[in-house]
Amino acid sequence: MTPLLDVKNLRVTFPTRQGEFEAVRGVSFTLGKERLGIVGESGSGKSMTGRAILRLIRPPGRVEADKMELHGRDLLSMSEKEMQGVRGQKISMVMQDPKFSLNPVMTIADQIMEIYRFHTGAGKKAAWAKAIEMLEAVSIRDPERVMRSYPHEMSGGMGQRIMIAMMLVTEPEILIADEPTSALDVSVQTQVLSIIDRLVRERGMGLIFISHDLKLVSSFCDRVLIMYAGRVVEVCEADKLDQATHPYTRGLLGSLPDIRHPKDRLEVLKRDETWRIAESVSGRT
Amino acid sequence: MSHIHIENLNVWFGDGADRVDAVKNATFDVPSGASFGLVGESGSGKSTILRAIMGLAPTWSGTIQVGDFKLGKKRPKDFYKDVQMVFQDPYASLHPRHSVDQVLGETLSLHGFKDIDNRIMKLLDDVGLGPAFRFRYPHQLSGGQRQRVAIARALAPEPSVILLDEPTSALDVSVQAEVLNLLSDLREEHKLTYLMVSHNLAVVAHMCDATAVMQNGEIVEVMTVEDMRAMNPAHPYTKHLLDSSFGYNPDAAQSA
Numbered sequence: 001m002t003p004l005l006d007v008k009n010l011r012v013t014f015p016t017r018q019g020e021f022e023a024v025r026g027v028s029f030t031l032g033k034e035r036l037g038i039v040g041e042s043g044s045g046k047s048m049t050g051r052a053i054l055r056l057i058r059p060p061g062r063v064e065a066d067k068m069e070l071h072g073r074d075l076l077s078m079s080e081k082e083m084q085g086v087r088g089q090k091i092s093m094v095m096q097d098p099k100f101s102l103n104p105v106m107t108i109a110d111q112i113m114e115i116y117r118f119h120t121g122a123g124k125k126a127a128w129a130k131a132i133e134m135l136e137a138v139s140i141r142d143p144e145r146v147m148r149s150y151p152h153e154m155s156g157g158m159g160q161r162i163m164i165a166m167m168l169v170t171e172p173e174i175l176i177a178d179e180p181t182s183a184l185d186v187s188v189q190t191q192v193l194s195i196i197d198r199l200v201r202e203r204g205m206g207l208i209f210i211s212h213d214l215k216l217v218s219s220f221c222d223r224v225l226i227m228y229a230g231r232v233v234e235v236c237e238a239d240k241l242d243q244a245t246h247p248y249t250r251g252l253l254g255s256l257p258d259i260r261h262p263k264d265r266l267e268v269l270k271r272d273e274t275w276r277i278a279e280s281v282s283g284r285t
Numbered sequence: 286m287s288h289i290h291i292e293n294l295n296v297w298f299g300d301g302a303d304r305v306d307a308v309k310n311a312t313f314d315v316p317s318g319a320s321f322g323l324v325g326e327s328g329s330g331k332s333t334i335l336r337a338i339m340g341l342a343p344t345w346s347g348t349i350q351v352g353d354f355k356l357g358k359k360r361p362k363d364f365y366k367d368v369q370m371v372f373q374d375p376y377a378s379l380h381p382r383h384s385v386d387q388v389l390g391e392t393l394s395l396h397g398f399k400d401i402d403n404r405i406m407k408l409l410d411d412v413g414l415g416p417a418f419r420f421r422y423p424h425q426l427s428g429g430q431r432q433r434v435a436i437a438r439a440l441a442p443e444p445s446v447i448l449l450d451e452p453t454s455a456l457d458v459s460v461q462a463e464v465l466n467l468l469s470d471l472r473e474e475h476k477l478t479y480l481m482v483s484h485n486l487a488v489v490a491h492m493c494d495a496t497a498v499m500q501n502g503e504i505v506e507v508m509t510v511e512d513m514r515a516m517n518p519a520h521p522y523t524k525h526l527l528d529s530s531f532g533y534n535p536d537a538a539q540s541a
Contacts, residue, residue, distance in 0.1 A: 041457040042428075156327075185326035186484070186529035193533050212457065219532030255462035257491035259530065260514055265469070266462035266491070 003030035004173055004206040005053070005091075008067035008284070012048045012230075015060050023048045023061075025230040029283030031174065031206045035197075036283075037221035037238060038210045041252075045230040046210045050176045053208075054087050070174075089119040092167035096179040098159030102151040108135075109147035112166045119170045134165040138195050157188030161195060168199055175200065178210045193220060214241065214252055223283070226252075231280040248275050287314035288478045289321070289338075289446065294347035296330070296337045307333040307342075309502045320472060320479040322489035324526065325499030331482045335448045338480075339370055351446055366396050369439035373451035375431035379423040385409070385434050386419045389441055396442040408437040411474075413467060429460035433467065440471065449481040453488065465492060486530040490514065498523045 012024035024045040029036070040046045052063045055075065068075045070090060078086070087093075095101045103111055112134065113127040122130070128147075135143035138161040151159060160180060167175060177196060181189040197220070200207045211217050217224055218241035226234045226249050234246040244250060254267030296308040308330040315321040323331040336342040338349055340360055349356040354364045372378040379388060389408055393401045409418060412433040423431055432452060439447050452468070453461040465488065472479060483489050489496050490513050498506045498520065506520040518524045528534060 041459065187326065187525060190529055190533065197533075213532075214458070215532035219534065252458055255459045257462075257465070257487040259487050259490040259527070260516075262491065262510075262514060265466050268463050268466065269459035 002072060003032050003285070004071065005031040006067060006069045006072075006284070007031075007053070008065060010049065010052060010063070010065040010068060012045070012052050012057055013062045013064070023230055024052060026280040027225075027227075027230075027232055027283075028280065029225060029232070029235075030285050031208060032285070033204050033206055034223060035200060035207045035209060035221040035238075037217035037224040038208065038227060039212065039214055039217050039224060040227035041212060043229075044227040046212075046227050047178050048230075049227070050093065050178050050208060050210050053176065054091055054093060055083055056087075056093075085119075088115055088167070088172070089170045090172055091174040091176060092170070092172040093176040093178065094160070094163050094167050094180045097183045098151070098154075098156060098163050099183075101163055102159060104151050106150075107147065108149055108151070108154075108162055112147075112162075112169055115166055116169045130169060131165075134169045135162070137168075137199065138162070138165045139191070140165070155188075157184055157192060160184060160188075160192050164192070164195060164199070168203075171203065172205065174206045174208065176208045176210070179212070180209075181216075182211070182213070214256065218242070225281075225283045229276045231276075231278070232283060233275055233278070233281060235281050235283045246275075247272065288317035288319075288352055289315040289480060290348065290350040291334070291338075292348040294334065294337065294345060294349060296333050296342050296345040298342075298344065307502055308337065308345075311347075311497075311499075311504050313497050313504065313507055315478055315480060318472075318476055318478055319495070320481060320493045322493035322496035323480070323482045323499060324484065324486055324489050324496055326484065328501075329499040330502040331499050332450050335370065335450055335480065335482055338448060339368065366442040367444050368446045368448065369442065369444040370448040370450065371432070371435050371439050371452050374455050375428055375435050376423075376455070378435055379431055381423055384420050384422050385414075385426075385437075388434060388438055392438050392441040398441075404441070408441055411440060411471065412437045413463075427460075428456050429463055432456065432464050436464075436467065436471070440475065443475075444477070446478045446480065449479060451483055452481070454483065454485065461488070468492065486513070486526055498526065 008028045010024055010027045011022060014021045014023060027049055038046045038049060051057055055063060057063050065076060109131060112131040116122060116127045116130055132143045135146060140146055140161055181192050184192060209221050218238045221238040224236055224238045224241060225232045228248050234244055234249050236244050251269035255269055257266060292312050294308055294311040297304055297306045299305055311334060323334060325331045333342055337345045351368055386405060389405045390401055393404055398404055406416060409416060414433050453464050456464060471477060481492055490510055493510060495507060495509045497504045500522050506523050516527060518527055
């Protein structure tokens with residue numbers, strides 16, 4: 001079976017005064033109809049990987065890859081116009097904070113309907129009905145009222161659910177969620193995750209879940225890539241993350257405080273220069 | 286003996302119809318040399334309690350007693366020496382154009398210390414930063430190093446109480462481990478009493494002997510760390526928080 005997304009040797013480079021800086025260095029993975037987690041600390045290149053797939057890296061930043069294909073179609077050689085047909089329609093992205101990703105001066109209705117009409121050319125009436133249906137799918141009560149509201153009238157959890165509704169209204173094949181619940185409280189977090197989980201399973205989508213939270217990723221995803229300094233240092237089954245072997249992954253797990261297993265001191269990660277140099281591990285299946 | 290004694294604390298903002306009761310009837314005690322946690326979600330009032338103690342939230346009623354100080358509208362100068370605070374975001378709480386030396390030197394001179402030079406070196410050493418960091422500016426430091434500077438600043442007046450407002454939530458987990466270890470060591474060394482706000486139960490369970498769980502401005506439960514480890518919450522909200530701290534659980538999501 002061909003994967004939804006096939007990425008081989010992805011590199012993201014930014015020129016700086018000190019020479020070229022490689023934020024992502026040779027990342028390879030495939031994505032099927034699964035939940036793929038990408039974990040790492042700040043600066044590990046996890047968000048850059050997500051953005052590079054949608055070609056959202058602005059010049060002078062460069063995205064290069066031996067292969068970056070969606071259903072066998074090369075994403076890198078597409079024109080900007082063709083990319084617009086991909087972004088939001090085939091691959092959608094949910095960012096961390098709904099406060100910054102929703103347009104503050106447009107009503108929820110206008111924002112959801114805009115994306116739907118742009119990609120499908122549907123009429124206003126159909127778009128309204130579809131938007132209501134999507135808001136219901138993300139468990140928003142009283143969607144008619146929400147449709148007429150502005151983002152500032154929404155709580156963080158509602159805002160994030162609205163973002164998800166907006167991103168899924170075009171029924172994309174892949175959803176990239178970049179820290180979708182990090183700005184939310186734990187109780188809302190569970191709710192938003194269960195909505196993502198349900199929609200991904202019901203619609204047979206592929207999900208790339210980017211997060212710094214190891215516990216969350218291991219409990220939510222099927223497969224995990226662990227990134228360090230722009231490379232993938234380890235790939236493992238999510239539920240076997242506690243058996244991970246790479247010293248970096250082990251170090252991260254050890255530095256987490258654990259309610260049930262108290263220890264006097266937390267392990268401190270000793271970074272090893274060889275992790276930075278080592279070849280990226282492939283996440284291709 | 287309790288070092289921090291809070292009784293029937295109410296904190297509110299605004300007047301009349303706009304009045305918001307941020308903290309309602311909070312009561313708890315922190316023994317001397319202990320570490321006490323306040324957990325809850327955003328808007329539950331946990332940071333507001335810290336701010337009320339520090340005098341940053343002026344409209345409050347009830348009793349706040351810290352050490353020998355029974356706090357009223359006016360606080361004695363010594364109070365500000367004895368109680369210090371570390372904030373969440375080290376990127377926001379350090380002046381971008383003051384070097385580490387200035388930050389610590391200013392605090393020390395404000396509190397009337399004389400041998401400032403030696404004290405700065407000692408403080409840097411205490412928080413695990415070498416003398417090389419003394420003349421750096423915040424933008425030349427990583428997040429963890431900045432938080433160490435913020436902790437050094439809090440230690441400068443030789444306080445007995447440090448209020449920690451989400452001290453590690455802006456940091457990566459590996460850096461969080463370093464900062465938490467540092468805080469544990471300092472508490473031991475300087476006989477400090479901590480009052481720590483966090484949304485992360487695992488962090489609180491690691492650091493604190495007891496914890497108050499807050500929801501909508503009220504303390505719903507005060508639990509010891511043993512109860513927490515035994516997963517033995519009395520209140521359903523605490524149970525919910527505990528469950529969520531183990532990552533995503535589809536069954537819990539169903540019932541939520």
